[in-house]
Amino acid sequence: MVRAQPLKDHWKEQRLFLSRVIAAAVIVTLLTGGLIWRLVHLQVVDFQRFSELSHGNQIDIAPLAPTRGLIMDRNGLILAENVPTWQLVAIPEQIVDLEAHLIELEKLELVDPADREVLVDLVQSRRRFEPVTLANLTERQAAIFAVRRHHFSGIHVQEGLIRNYPYGAAAAHAVGYVGRISQNDYEEIDRADYAGTFQIGKTGIERAYEDHLHGYSGYQEQVVNAQGRVITDWSSNPDAALEGRLPEPGRHVVLALDIRLQRVAEQALEGLRGAAVAIDPRNGDVLTLISTPAFDPNRFAIGLSGAEFAELNADNNLPLFNRAMAGRYPPGSTVKPFYGLAGLHYETLHVTEDHFCGGEFRLPGSSRIYREGPGGRHGEMTLHTAIVRSCNVYYYGLAVELGIDRMAEFMTAFGFGARTGIDISGENPGLMPSREWKREYFTTRDQQAWYPGETVSTGIGQGYTEVTPLQLAHATANLAARGVRYRPRLLVATEDTETGEANPIAAEPLAPIADVSPEHWQLIHDALLGATTETRGTALSSMGGTTYTVAGKTGTAQVVGVAQDEKYDAETLDEQFRDNGLFLAYAPVEDPRIAIAVVVENRGGGGRTAAPVARRILDAYFGTEEYVADLAEF
Amino acid sequence: MDYPLLLTILLVAGLGMIVLYSAAGESSSAIVRQGIRLGAGLVAFFALAQIPPRYLRLWTPWVFVSVLGMLLLVMLVGDVRGGAQRWLDLGFIGLQPSEFMKLAVPMMVAWFLHDRSLPPKLPQLFVVVLIVAVPALLIAEQPDLGTAVLVVAAGGLTILLAGISLRIIAGLSIAALVASPVLWMFMLDYQRTRVLTFLNPWEDAQGAGYNIIQSQIAIGSGGTFGKGWLNGTQANLGFLPERSTDFIFAVMGEEFGLVGLVTLLLLYLALVGRGLYIAAEAQDTFTRLLAGSLSLTFFFYVFVNAGMVSGILPVVGVPLPLVSAGGTSMVTLLAGFGILAAISRHRKLLAP
Numbered sequence: 001m002v003r004a005q006p007l008k009d010h011w012k013e014q015r016l017f018l019s020r021v022i023a024a025a026v027i028v029t030l031l032t033g034g035l036i037w038r039l040v041h042l043q044v045v046d047f048q049r050f051s052e053l054s055h056g057n058q059i060d061i062a063p064l065a066p067t068r069g070l071i072m073d074r075n076g077l078i079l080a081e082n083v084p085t086w087q088l089v090a091i092p093e094q095i096v097d098l099e100a101h102l103i104e105l106e107k108l109e110l111v112d113p114a115d116r117e118v119l120v121d122l123v124q125s126r127r128r129f130e131p132v133t134l135a136n137l138t139e140r141q142a143a144i145f146a147v148r149r150h151h152f153s154g155i156h157v158q159e160g161l162i163r164n165y166p167y168g169a170a171a172a173h174a175v176g177y178v179g180r181i182s183q184n185d186y187e188e189i190d191r192a193d194y195a196g197t198f199q200i201g202k203t204g205i206e207r208a209y210e211d212h213l214h215g216y217s218g219y220q221e222q223v224v225n226a227q228g229r230v231i232t233d234w235s236s237n238p239d240a241a242l243e244g245r246l247p248e249p250g251r252h253v254v255l256a257l258d259i260r261l262q263r264v265a266e267q268a269l270e271g272l273r274g275a276a277v278a279i280d281p282r283n284g285d286v287l288t289l290i291s292t293p294a295f296d297p298n299r300f301a302i303g304l305s306g307a308e309f310a311e312l313n314a315d316n317n318l319p320l321f322n323r324a325m326a327g328r329y330p331p332g333s334t335v336k337p338f339y340g341l342a343g344l345h346y347e348t349l350h351v352t353e354d355h356f357c358g359g360e361f362r363l364p365g366s367s368r369i370y371r372e373g374p375g376g377r378h379g380e381m382t383l384h385t386a387i388v389r390s391c392n393v394y395y396y397g398l399a400v401e402l403g404i405d406r407m408a409e410f411m412t413a414f415g416f417g418a419r420t421g422i423d424i425s426g427e428n429p430g431l432m433p434s435r436e437w438k439r440e441y442f443t444t445r446d447q448q449a450w451y452p453g454e455t456v457s458t459g460i461g462q463g464y465t466e467v468t469p470l471q472l473a474h475a476t477a478n479l480a481a482r483g484v485r486y487r488p489r490l491l492v493a494t495e496d497t498e499t500g501e502a503n504p505i506a507a508e509p510l511a512p513i514a515d516v517s518p519e520h521w522q523l524i525h526d527a528l529l530g531a532t533t534e535t536r537g538t539a540l541s542s543m544g545g546t547t548y549t550v551a552g553k554t555g556t557a558q559v560v561g562v563a564q565d566e567k568y569d570a571e572t573l574d575e576q577f578r579d580n581g582l583f584l585a586y587a588p589v590e591d592p593r594i595a596i597a598v599v600v601e602n603r604g605g606g607g608r609t610a611a612p613v614a615r616r617i618l619d620a621y622f623g624t625e626e627y628v629a630d631l632a633e634f
Numbered sequence: 635m636d637y638p639l640l641l642t643i644l645l646v647a648g649l650g651m652i653v654l655y656s657a658a659g660e661s662s663s664a665i666v667r668q669g670i671r672l673g674a675g676l677v678a679f680f681a682l683a684q685i686p687p688r689y690l691r692l693w694t695p696w697v698f699v700s701v702l703g704m705l706l707l708v709m710l711v712g713d714v715r716g717g718a719q720r721w722l723d724l725g726f727i728g729l730q731p732s733e734f735m736k737l738a739v740p741m742m743v744a745w746f747l748h749d750r751s752l753p754p755k756l757p758q759l760f761v762v763v764l765i766v767a768v769p770a771l772l773i774a775e776q777p778d779l780g781t782a783v784l785v786v787a788a789g790g791l792t793i794l795l796a797g798i799s800l801r802i803i804a805g806l807s808i809a810a811l812v813a814s815p816v817l818w819m820f821m822l823d824y825q826r827t828r829v830l831t832f833l834n835p836w837e838d839a840q841g842a843g844y845n846i847i848q849s850q851i852a853i854g855s856g857g858t859f860g861k862g863w864l865n866g867t868q869a870n871l872g873f874l875p876e877r878s879t880d881f882i883f884a885v886m887g888e889e890f891g892l893v894g895l896v897t898l899l900l901l902y903l904a905l906v907g908r909g910l911y912i913a914a915e916a917q918d919t920f921t922r923l924l925a926g927s928l929s930l931t932f933f934f935y936v937f938v939n940a941g942m943v944s945g946i947l948p949v950v951g952v953p954l955p956l957v958s959a960g961g962t963s964m965v966t967l968l969a970g971f972g973i974l975a976a977i978s979r980h981r982k983l984l985a986p
Contacts, residue, residue: 009751013751013752013797013919016752016753016797017752017795017796017797017913017914017919017922017923017926018914020794020795020796020797020926021795021910021913021914021926024791024794024795024910024926024930025907025910028903028906028910028930028933029903031933031937032899032902032903032937034946035899035937035940035941035944035946036895036896036899038941038944038945038946039853039887039892039895039896039944040892042850042853042854042887042944042945043853043854043856043857043858043887043891043892043895044857044858044892046854047854047855047857047858049854050850050851050853050854050855051854051855051857053851053854053855054851054852054854054855054867054868054873054888055855057848057851057867057868057871057873058867058868058871058873223867223871224871225871225872225873226871226872226873227872231871
């Protein structure tokens with residue numbers, strides 16, 4: 001250090017330094033104060049807010065799905081229940097070689113090889129600790145896996161509940177089924193309520209009473225870390241006073257349906273395309289509502305693959321189609337009691353006179369021939385015998401005198417041409433033709449006009465008229481109850497799952513047919529009883545020897561028009577163009593408790609095809625031996 | 635031996651270990667490792683405390699030049715870790731020469747001003763600026779903005795203590811303000827993001843702002859008395875990032891609350907106060923400036939880290955002194971305190 005330096009003034013330098021140190025100490029203190037001020041702001045002033053944010057960070061809400069209510073028939077037999085199921089799940093982080101595991105599982109037939117790619121994708125896209133469902137297992141499959149569990153690290157069996165329909169196809173259309181919640185479903189429901197639920201009612205009762213059946217989700221708070229993994233051994237945390245609410249189970253639903261009767265109907269219709277509906281005329285209870293062929297709703301609950309659904313959908317016999325409510329059929333001669341009643345009610349001349357049936361009918365000034373049915377010539381006919389023997393010619397004349405306006409008005413009062421308002425969806429209104437309807441439905445002036453010939457066809461339930469089996473059963477119930485009407489219903493009560501307390505639903509009366517005189521009702525009832533009891537009655541063969549009195553009317557409806565000079569020949573027609581058979585009945589005649597409509601497609605006359613089905617249902621209902629034997633099965 | 639100094643250091647380090655045990659997920663191995671670092675730091679502390687400051691002064695230019703040489707070496711052959719070239723691999727240990735600059739720069743500045751009359755004149759200031767700027771730029775280039783800022787701070791604080799006139803301070807402040815847009819242009823993208831994030835962390839709460847938001851949630855949710863040791867949910871459930879290193883202040887805030895943080899800050903304040911007292915008592919320019927600058931730099935550390943974690947400063951990778959897990963920082967800090975202890979010990983011998 002030999003450089004020339006100005007002399008250091010030690011005293012002055014020390015004072016300067018000291019002043020700087022003091023200034024620094026003051027600044028340090030101030031800055032520390034500033035930090036503390038900030039901390040007070042964070043930890044005292046905004047404590048509440050940060051505390052909530054911290055709580056929100058670590059608390060995840062796990063939804064708890066409610067247990068779906070049961071569906072029971074009127075006798076308490078279970079139509080839809082929840083049974084344990086086994087799901088094969090993979091936990092991605094525990095798996096070393098997923099593909100190898102999948103191949104092994106495929107060999108055991110636990111996993112569908114077609115799903116392999118999808119599953120690999122799925123496992124790779126999830127968070128490492130979130131279970132991925134590989135397949136639903138049957139009890140047997142679960143057992144197969146259980147003994148080999150040690151070969152599969154990271155693959156587990158998880159228990160859950162799945163909807164089960166013990167009667168399978170028997171009540172498929174009425175009860176419906178549940179399926180995976182779709183995007184459309186989500187638009188109609190409160191997502192929060194379905195947070196833990198993965199299935200929802202899709203059709204039938206399952207859909208109509210979804211609100212009752214589903215219940216309300218609960219939740220359980222759980223501690224999660226930053227990755228979302230649930231921490232189960234976190235007890236020391238004062239924040240984690242975990243809250244929860246138990247789910248509120250859905251209500252049980254009790255139906256008017258009698259599953260034993262339903263099973264009898266299913267057996268009676270086996271191998272046929274058809275439908276049967278039975279209604280209690282005293283309250284509108286739908287005792288039976290069946291459409292065959294049907295499908296197994298359990299396949300939907302388990303989850304149908306696209307291919308399986310396509311196969312069901314493409315089936316020519318339309319198993320997914322609910323014929324009982326959506327099938328439209330020409331009613332044929334089953335309309336005769338109604339038009340007969342109309343003839344009496346409107347005091348037509350026609351019903352006061354005898355008429356000769358020569359096998360054909362011509363409108364005045366027309367060459368068109370309206371034929372009698374296969375019965376040929378009936379000879380002298382009264383209203384009574386025309387119903388008992390089902391004479392078309394008698395009704396052609398009656399229709400002409402009634403005219404389409406009065407016919408339409410009268411039939412509409414019985415519910416023809418409109419939805420009955422049953423409490424499940426999918427109902428078709430059918431069609432009761434009228435002048436107004438033609439005017440609105442058609443576009444050209446030519447077609448819009450109502451022609452007298454059309455009135456003639458309408459008189460025997462052909463032409464434009466179309467009914468659903470449900471409509472026909474409903475109208476039959478109205479007829480049986482002499483004009484007292486109830487809305488057909490499947491739901492009769494809901495029941496609290498826990499207390500068992502039932503909440504019965506009152507039957508809903510509809511506008512009665514009040515102005516028809518009691519004698520007129522009686523005349524028709526007598527004629528329908530005659531059809532099942534008199535020597536030449538159309539339903540005698542199928543209804544002979546009953547222990548109860550039964551009123552019935554057969555119907556045979558052409559599916560295709562037969563040209564003037566052609567003869568209907570069942571043998572030469574394709575099966576799908578053969579006649580439909582119909583039958584309506586109620587019993588006992590003096591105090592009806594059950595009204596039935598049956599339709600059998602393309603098997604010919606109602607007396608031979610549809611009436612036996614009704615007979616078996618009635619026998620079952622009135623408890624003959626056969627029915628008792630049937631009961632023992634369940 | 636300056637026992638008040640040593641005792642306060644041990645208190646802070648002990649408190650740090652307790653917090654670290656929780657922050658590291660109740661890992662005792664983390665504590666053992668931190669204990670080893672503390673041990674190594676204490677060895678440096680006691681060794682340096684034995685060296686009379688005048689020897690230290692004589693060695694200063696050599697120390698500075700060799701650390702500068704190491705920095706250049708890092709630039710050429712350094713290990714790249716986490717995108718930055720900061721380490722010299724010596725085979726058995728990774729060395730971070732930039733850390734040593736935190737000591738070497740204030741020593742060099744103090745050395746340079748020792749013989750000169752204070753306050754320094756403008757040409758001398760120019761030299762001092764070079765002493766600070768060259769290593770700072772080398773470190774910023776690695777890139778290690780945090781350490782560069784600390785090195786600049788260490789040098790700058792020395793100059794301030796040297797009695798630089800207030801006019802120059804004002805002038806420099808204005809110059810800095812004017813230069814900040816230029817600085818902005820030279821900043822790397824991630825550095826710019828940090829500044830923007832600091833200004834509004836909620837802008838990208840799941841991305842860039844995540845750390846700072848989670849750290850404020852941790853501190854804020856601790857409240858006055860904290861959630862209790864080992865009970866910090868933010869820390870233990872992984873919401874808080876870097877919780878055993880840069881963000882350990884937030885862990886302490888969450889578990890020990892305002893009371894814990896104020897206690898820690900007061901302990902730091904006591905350390906800084908003790909250091910300034912030693913500086914005020916020191917007998918020559920070199921020791922005075924060095925002691926003062928080491929103390930103030932230490933406070934700067936604390937303020938930058940606590941300020942960043944509590945959201946009043948942008949995120950800069952500065953550990954919380956004596957508490958954050960990490961070896962180099964611990965050793966450098968304790969070495970600095972060792973120098974302070976030496977200055978404290980030898981002040982009376984040099985009394986005029």
